[in-house]
Amino acid sequence: xxxxxxxxxxIEPQSDKTSRVPEGLWVKxxxxxxxxxxxxxxxNHQVCPKCAHHFRMNAADRLALLFDEAEWTEYDTHLRSxxxxxxxxxxxxxxxxxxxxxxxxxxxxxxxxxxxxGGIPAVVAAMEYSFIGGxxxxxxxxKITRAIERAIVERQPVIVVSCSGxxxxxxxxxxxxxxxxxxxxxxRLDRAGLPYISVMTDPTTxxxxxxxxMLGDLNIAEPKALIGFAGPRVIEQTIRQTLPExxxxxxxxxxxxxxxxxxxxRELKATIAGALRVMTGLPPGAPPAAAxxxx
Numbered sequence: 658x659x660x661x662x663x664x665x666x667x668i669e670p671q672s673d674k675t676s677r678v679p680e681g682l683w684v685k686x687x688x689x690x691x692x693x694x695x696x697x698x699x700x701n702h703q704v705c706p707k708c709a710h711h712f713r714m715n716a717a718d719r720l721a722l723l724f725d726e727a728e729w730t731e732y733d734t735h736l737r738s739x740x741x742x743x744x745x746x747x748x749x750x751x752x753x754x755x756x757x758x759x760x761x762x763x764x765x766x767x768x769x770x771x772x773x774x775g776g777i778p779a780v781v782a783a784m785e786y787s788f789i790g791g792x793x794x795x796x797x798x799x800k801i802t803r804a805i806e807r808a809i810v811e812r813q814p815v816i817v818v819s820c821s822g823x824x825x826x827x828x829x830x831x832x833x834x835x836x837x838x839x840x841x842x843x844x845r846l847d848r849a850g851l852p853y854i855s856v857m858t859d860p861t862t863x864x865x866x867x868x869x870x871m872l873g874d875l876n877i878a879e880p881k882a883l884i885g886f887a888g889p890r891v892i893e894q895t896i897r898q899t900l901p902e903x904x905x906x907x908x909x910x911x912x913x914x915x916x917x918x919x920x921x922x923r924e925l926k927a928t929i930a931g932a933l934r935v936m937t938g939l940p941p942g943a944p945p946a947a948a949x950x951x952x
Contacts, residue, residue, distance in 0.1 A: 682694070686708065725772065729781070732800075769801065774930050782801045784817075786860075819861040821862065853874050859879065884915075
């Protein structure tokens with residue numbers, strides 16, 4: 658029999674074979690397309706060592722990054738949405754809530770806690786993007802408002818780390834009301850003479866940008882973070898014009914005076930601690946325990 662008529666054993670498709678590389682061991686950087694060892698990425702505060710692309714962080718990692726010794730006390734963990742509109746699109750809102758709770762281990766899209774930053778007592782609210790896109794519903798509004806009110810009572814500064822797609826459409830007008838609710842609480846914080854620092858990460862959009870994210874005494878952004886109200890594609894389709902290079906990125910906003918400073922993640926805690934020392938009137942070289950905000 659000629660060689661070309663020999664029966665050959667069919668090659669099994671690769672998809673049927675189990676990969677020898679454990680899932681999640683490597684991560685591809687969207688900035689430079691480099692394969693990054695996941696443990697090295699985590700050790701570098703989830704910043705690409707090649708191109709400095711800032712990956713998104715969950716709320717717990719944010720708090721661990723900011724608070725001294727990665728220790729904090731969390732509040733209002735029991736609050737969860739009651740689905741006030743009985744909303745259903747492709748599936749019921751309650752199902753979306755339950756799925757997000759299971760995947761994140763959180764009751765909603767923000768974690769509020771207090772601890773110390775550089776030895777200075779502070780209240781921090783960190784948003785959880787993995788929970789329905791970090792969207793702002795009634796629970797997010799209530800938890801941030803309670804955190805601000807707690808800070809007023811305890812005479813402590815407030816830091817809010819925003820990472821959100823905006824107001825939660827499944828709660829309709831009730832979600833939009835949180836913009837005014839949180840802004841009013843920040844007004845009371847301002848009248849009490851207490852500092853508020855806003856940290857904007859990728860993305861910070863919609864009603865979050867249109868309210869508390871832009872109201873800081875100091876507005877900080879991470880590099881190349883998307884910050885704006887409507888998305889670039891929506892704006893281009895509306896005005897029928899091509900937007901400038903880097904439009905709505907933190908560097909563009911800094912150039913236009915919309916934010917105060919862009920801070921690399923590894924320098925974020927030190928920058929906030931230094932700002933708090935100035936804002937709370939702590940003299941240079943004084944021990945952090947002496948920090949008090951006078952009324």
